[in-house]
Amino acid sequence: MGQKTNEFCYESFAQSIFVIYFLVLYFYLDYSFSKREKLSSFRINPAKVGDLMMDFAAESRIKEARTLIEQGSIGQGLRKFNTLMASFPQDSRVQLHYALALDQQGMEVEAIPHYQKALQLGMRTEDVRVALICLASSYRNVGRHDAALETIERAVEKYKNDAVVQCFYSLILLDNGQSARAVGMLGHLLLQEAAPQKFTGFEQALHNKFDDFKIHRLPSE
Known part of the structure; x- marks a missing residue:
């Protein structure tokens, strides 16, 4: 009986060692694979x-x-x-x-x-802004007013609160015979950009006057 007990204990011990060895080997291989996988993501791409x-x-x-x-x-x-x-x-x-x-x-x-x-x-976004403004201005300077208007309206749609875009838009509107819209846009831009205290007591009245031109809304609105 004692001999069988010893043999059983020995077999159990051997099995335990085998299981532990197997688990260690498994986790080691899993760790090594994961590490290699992570390292591979940091490889330098020659093309880049x-x-x-x-x-x-x-x-x-x-x-x-x-x-x-x-x-x-x-x-x-x-x-x-x-x-x-x-x-x-x-x-x-x-x-x-x-x-x-x-x-x-x-x-x-x-x-x-x-x-x-x-x-x-x-x-990139800032370069697109510059290109659209300058292209519209170039069209304007060579007398291609329709192309200038179409181009600056693309800029207005992308950068509707941009003061430079609105200034060029007003100039191009003027070239296209839309002087009322041009004045209205510049008026709203002035109210928007200048210090509020400069218009104290008159701000709402001026907004209403420029609203009469029906041009304070941008094409994208």
Whole structure:
């Protein structure tokens, strides 16, 4: 009886050791797999590194071209932008900044296609705002009033409380024979942006007067 008890205890002990070993092995392998899986998520993607390097190169060369123009080397700066266009034809920032450079030199006709291309390629929100305002202004300056109105209304829909957008909108409305709407928009903008105390006692009356123009609502409202 004692011998059988000892054998039973030995078998139980052996089984326990086996179970413990199996559990340790299981958790070790599970941990190792999870760790490798997590580490794999931090692997460097060569394609992304390449894109970042190209972004940095483009940004650096844009700054060089802009600096040349700001320092008076306009021809050299524009030539550098031309080279950039060939190197980064699908970079919206290059398109936008080249358009801005041309615009600053009074070359609106040449700038317009680059604003259009920049918007087509897609940009961050602030760059979209700049491109829409400047494209609308360029259309206005070359006498394309319908295109200017359509473009600035796109900006109004996206940035309806933006004072700069509203100012350009009023100018383009004026060009399109909508002087009442232009005056009303500027009046509401003045009431919105100026210090309230400047209109003490008259603010509501002025709002009502500008409301008479029926233009204080933006296209998206």
